[in-house]
Amino acid sequence: MSDLKFRIKAQSASAAKTIVKARNFEIIVDEPADLGGSDSAPNPVEYVLAAFAGCLNVMGHLIAGEMGFELRSLKIDISGNLNPAKLFGQSNEERAGYKTIVVRMTPDCDADDATLEKWLHSVEQRCPVSDNLQNITPVKVALVKCAVA
Amino acid sequence: MSDLKFRIKAQSASAAKTIVKARNFEIIVDEPADLGGSDSAPNPVEYVLAAFAGCLNVMGHLIAGEMGFELRSLKIDISGNLNPAKLFGQSNEERAGYKTIVVRMTPDCDADDATLEKWLHSVEQRCPVSDNLQNITPVKVALVKCAVA
Numbered sequence: 001m002s003d004l005k006f007r008i009k010a011q012s013a014s015a016a017k018t019i020v021k022a023r024n025f026e027i028i029v030d031e032p033a034d035l036g037g038s039d040s041a042p043n044p045v046e047y048v049l050a051a052f053a054g055c056l057n058v059m060g061h062l063i064a065g066e067m068g069f070e071l072r073s074l075k076i077d078i079s080g081n082l083n084p085a086k087l088f089g090q091s092n093e094e095r096a097g098y099k100t101i102v103v104r105m106t107p108d109c110d111a112d113d114a115t116l117e118k119w120l121h122s123v124e125q126r127c128p129v130s131d132n133l134q135n136i137t138p139v140k141v142a143l144v145k146c147a148v149a
Numbered sequence: 150m151s152d153l154k155f156r157i158k159a160q161s162a163s164a165a166k167t168i169v170k171a172r173n174f175e176i177i178v179d180e181p182a183d184l185g186g187s188d189s190a191p192n193p194v195e196y197v198l199a200a201f202a203g204c205l206n207v208m209g210h211l212i213a214g215e216m217g218f219e220l221r222s223l224k225i226d227i228s229g230n231l232n233p234a235k236l237f238g239q240s241n242e243e244r245a246g247y248k249t250i251v252v253r254m255t256p257d258c259d260a261d262d263a264t265l266e267k268w269l270h271s272v273e274q275r276c277p278v279s280d281n282l283q284n285i286t287p288v289k290v291a292l293v294k295c296a297v298a
Contacts, residue, residue, distance in 0.1 A: 007228035008199050009225075009226050047199055050196055051178070051197045053169050063238075075161075076159040077157070081155075082277055084153055087275050088211075089271075095280050095284065098277070102288075105293065116292055127236075130288060133282070133286045140249060141252045141254060141269060
């Protein structure tokens with residue numbers, strides 16, 4: 001299969017608020033007041049969890065179909081803790097991002113336990129967002145110079 | 150500093166569409182038609198890039214402030230390629246997620262090159278989303294059993 005390319009274009013609206021365009025969609029990212037934002041939208045690390053949930057839902061339905069059982073619905077709760085000390089430049093003792101991400105999947109279906117364990121394993125293995133979080137993803141950052149006054 | 154906890158609750162609206170609640174916000178995740186969705190919203194891997202952009206914007210402003218220069222605005226373009234073969238269960242040759250994520254940052258400011266290089270390095274090191282993508286993040290998945298009919 002050929003690679004798929006995804007891209008977004010983002011513009012700061014303030015120090016904490018970002019307007020993101022993905023195809024014809026607009027995504028607003030902000031921070032709550034206690035993290036310096038105007039609390040107009042979810043924050044970046046909440047969007048990471050939302051992306052993960054969306055991906056697990058797609059994979060859950062796809063793989064249930066392959067395995068021959070009907071997934072009538074799927075609830076997904078995800079949480080994660082992070083310590084903001086590195087973010088705020090106060091300490092490098094702990095990593096900047098989530099230390100662990102905890103996912104609770106509640107499928108509504110008639111599959112037996114063994115089938116569901118197999119389903120869950122495949123969902124986690126084949127989910128792109130799961131892969132990018134659980135494994136190292138290279139990031140290349142280029143600086144496009146601003147005009148120096 | 151104390152840990153911060155973030156959480157979302159998600160519910161499938163269809164095989165490809167997910168309704169996510171993050172605090173008082175709702176995030177809709179869908180897929181384009183060619184990936185099996187109704188194309189009503191960005192897809193999971195686009196949200197990953199949006200989260201990354203939002204995080205880089207917050208960190209960019211925070212660290213510019215620490216370094217004593219004014220960041221008048223910041224444009225961030227992010228793209229990534231992934232091969233959907235693993236997602237679709239056709240091959241395990243390539244990873245499921247983004248192979249590489251490419252970020253282009255265009256700050257509008259009067260900082261010199263050396264300052265901007267230092268700024269960029271700190272932004273990347275201290276950004277939580279950057280950390281979760283570039284390094285291994287443990288994920289614990291629990292299955293909450295559905296009622297077997």
